[in-house]
Amino acid sequence: MSTLLATAVGVLYATAIYLILRRSIVKLVIGLVLLSNAANLLIFTSSGLTRYAPPLIPEGSDTVLNGIVADPLAQALILTAIVIGFGVLAFAVVLIHRAYEVVKADDMDQMKDTDT
Amino acid sequence: MLYALLGGFGVAALAPWLHQLFGRHSGWALALWPATLFIYFASMLSGVNDGPVLVSHDWIPSLGIQLSFMVDGLSLLFALLISGIGVFIVAYAGRYLEQHQDVGRFYAILLAFMASMLGLVLSDNLISLFVFWELTSITSYLLIGFNHEDAAARRSALQGLFVTVGGGLALMTGLIMLAMVGGSYELSTLLGQGDVIREHAWYAPMLALILLGAFTKSAQFPFHFWLPNAMAAPTPVSAYLHSATMVKAGIYLLARLNPALGGSQLWLTVLGSVGAITLFIGIWLALRSTGIKKVLAYSTVMALGTLTMLIGLGTDIALSAAMAFLLAHSLYKGALFMIAGIIDHGTGSKDLRDTGGLFRAMPVTAVTASVAALSLAGVLPMFGFVAKELLFESVLSSAASWITLLVVAGTAMTVAVAALIGILPWYGKTAVTKRTPHEAPPALLAGPIVLATLGLLFGLFAPLVDERLLGAAVSAVAGNSVTPNLALWHGINVALGLSALTLALGLCLYFCRDQFRHYTRFTDTLAKAGPERGYDASISWLVKISAWQTRFFQSGYLRYYLLIILLTFMALVWTVMLIHWPALSMGIDLRGIQLHEYALVFVLVAAALAAARSESRLGAVASLGAVGFTVALLYVMFSAPDLGITQVLVETLTVILLVLVLFRLPGFLRLTSTALRLRDAMVASAVGITMTCLLLFAADARLYDSISHWHVAQSMPGGYGRNIVNVILVDFRALDTLGEIFVLALAATGVLAMIRLRAEDKSK
């Protein structure tokens, strides 16, 4: 399964990169969302995929889990990454919107001067 | 001891404020600090013959770096010179810069420089020595560039800084190697390990690095050019830098490390020849100059060359000569520089050719100048004579004949230079000057008079100086007990004959100075092609290269920055992957995948492609939503319920956010040509393939054990929680989470600020 997901991650990265290389700032934003998903899925896949074994200890058994369980550390990392991704996206979106109001053009090439 | 040093920085910080308090008397008031230090160090004189005093404080104990100090003959001699001459410099500066608006700042830098210099000569730890060494470079940069509105001063300051800090870099490497070889960062330990250090394979490179540091600092050929340029500084600074401090730091280092590094053939050859060449070039250029300060600056280069050469010779008598010469030079050079300032101050002329007959207007200054110049020339009752006799004796007994020749010629020219300073401005025809000459006020005269008189008294009572001051210093440099045997009269011998000869030659040269200048014009062209040219060329190349690379990397187009970053990233990843290629295997395994999983991944890929290809914003946002929810499903299917929930919620909020903002931006435009799109598509595909390969390799290679087992095992007993992910977030790795919520809060604050800004813009 990780082979399949690895391919999907590759496609996500490729589309994200293609979009952030565009001159249109709206496409840049969409590329950022895809990039964030791609990165999360990359970490998720690289920590190993496990079916039907969430990192939850069943009630009653106060002891250690036996057998295979999904990697909780990677999940903790991704959980915060998802939320932070949202915060950064909001920041980027508002920044771009603000820049657009000043420059009045949906073109990255017109935002290359430091004083605009 | 610690207070004596760090207090200096404290006084420096307070200096501008003290200056306000004391007004025009601030010079004398601030001079009390170096005076106190001088008395403190003088009180240590009696004990220093019994061996070094060590004081130690922990600084960075985890790195074994201590703030430790060592007081022995050598460091005490330097400390006394720095604080003693410092007294007169501060007092002198108070009067000399009276009219300047930034005197407070000047005091602050000068006192900080003094404190750094004292720290340098008293440090026992190599690291703290280096820190103080760099501090002197930085503070002297500020001092030389004090008149920062003057482009020449800025240039000279920067030149001095580049040369000395460049050397400092080499020095640091050298000192660290020294510490590794000697097994300690403490000088007091290292000095006893000379045999181990000299035998080590690293000896030659280590020596080269340390010498590079010392030579740049002490303006040895070919780095001598920065010193005369440093004359852009106000005169008190020049007097201080040249007499007792900055440039002597390199000499101090050579003398200090002599027991550990000296005595080898390499040391003798390098120091002896570099010193002798510097000596000759310095005095030659001094004789060819006409600006008073320039002449003095080049004669300092001569003195530094002499000292380097003597330390290189390394015999007991050479080391005695070095210490005597150092003391004599500090006294007369300090006096002469301050007198140069008085001439400038009193007459407005900076050139020897514009002066003459000043004796009538300023008799006290004239006599003082002549006494100091006699010491420079090395005439009989002065301390300079004692030093010169020792110099001749040591050169005659142990140096190569070409060095002896250079020394004799150099000394004769020194006599001529001394005459230039001691006779020319004062006697003879009265020259017309910009200002009417007048006698200098006591604050300006105090320093020259005391220093010049000391030069005379030390000469008359040479054995006393020997016993009380220099004996311990020479022993410290030699590494064993040495009695220098200073005396004014050594009987009639070869050295005395040479003295007489050089005196006569020098006076001849003085009287034929115009002819000398005329016939040696050709060396000016030579000097122009000298090391300073190299310095200028390398600086201009540096500027050109950085301008080029800035233009290349800082294009201002986002996509070029991205392309550079992506290509670099891929190059690095593939380099590592190709290096480990044989050990890698692709974990391709398509067994056991269920149909709905195939379908899900298919939806994900299709939605991503649709988002990339969409021509409308709504289509793109919808595709994004599809991507997000598919990813959430994948999380849930592969045992990550928390992630699934979070992803769904964030996806919802993202759509709301995009709806609020994105649709107020214009619709999609086709801005790039098809060829560019193709190029970007190729780069993007390459990155995608790289990531896929990376993942496939990573799936099969686990180099280290996962730390997750620990988290799983400890969640219940240690964290009292059954949801391991949450336990990690709020307990095991709570500090990470704390950092992350700070980032969130920052992002929100940023958004708020930007929207506020816009509201203000609109209300205008």
Add this chain to the structure above:
Amino acid sequence: MNMPKQPDSLILRVTGHFLLPLLIMFSLFLLLRGHNEPGGGFIGGLVASAAIALHLFFTDVQSARRLIWLDPRDLLGWGLSIAIASGVIAMFSGLPFLSALWTELTVPMFGMLKIGTPLMFDIGVYLVVIGTVLNILLSLAEAEEA
């Protein structure tokens, strides 16, 4: 998209009023059970903010602001302070910053409850998440209305 000033969807209004308290309570439930079941500060905070965002759709910004008696900016400050305070508590016992401390409380009806500084920390996270999302959404919506 232009959000209408006067909501005209009866269904949305009624379900909104009905859903909002439920969602907020659900978010608190998620927050408190997060240590043992899926949930926690991040998820609870997101649910609560989504609830208020929903409210934003059928009323206006002012009423959404009235709904949370604290300014979202203050929520950020409180959240961060509570999270830091939960770490500082351990320092009073001579333990490193953010060490977990637990105590057992007997509450009538619930029986034995284990509460500790990680729960307090999670409450801080909860507040910061709500503060962040609401700050962004409300100020954007405000700019929209202006």
